[in-house]
Amino acid sequence: MSGPGRRIALTSLVVWDYDEAIAWYREKLGFRVIEDTRIGDGGKRWVVVGPQNAGGACLLLAKADGAAQEAAIGNQSGGRVFLFLHTDDFRRDHQAMQARGVVFREEPRRESYGIVAVFADLYGNLWDLLEPFDRNV
Template sequence: MRRVALVTLVVDDDYDEAVRFYTEALGFRLVEDTPRPDGSRWVVVEPSAEGQGTALLLARAKGDVQRGRVGDQTGGRVGFFLHTDDFARDHARMLAAGVTFLEQPRHESYGSVAVFQDLYGNRWDLLQPAD
């Protein structure tokens, strides 16, 4: 079996703020937070309590080029897709936690969806796929 295990998401200098956003506002689970010898941290979060999906490696930006990409890692496109089995529940919880949605929920042939921004401005779809 093969799968994409981690996707790097470049964040600003404050790891703790990133962890808070992903765990509290989005409801992800903190999998690992290990200090590294260079002063950085190996921080992994994932949306699934079962640990069966792709996780995010929250990586602190190093240098001006990486800092310039924080929040715009996909050129303004939706670059991340958070699937849910209960759109209404997760949408309401995320709104209550202060997550910024860029549109009202839509019900498309492929499912219920709404675009939101993460802490840095990266665009995500919250998506409950159609059966």
């Protein structure tokens, strides 16, 4: 059952520390904090970050709770590319991200679907920076 009123809004990303993760996503990727609300008295927060002009899904930064969640930090997808950051100007964003210290795992490459390069976030999760050839992708 799907309809035009439904969409994937958030992807939960397990992190060590809210503020550390917020700082990295703001400083390295230029994301903004969309929401940062305290939940209860235990230090839990509802933290949502995303690109400046986020029109799609955003990240819910979820502080690890217990050993099993801590073990998943940086490896939520078993070492595969996990998240995809689309851009309308690959060269601009690739250069800016490198200048801010983002570590790319490969040189940019041209694929049938677009220009892409894999980078790692502060915990080692793998991302694609991708300029799709079809802007509707």
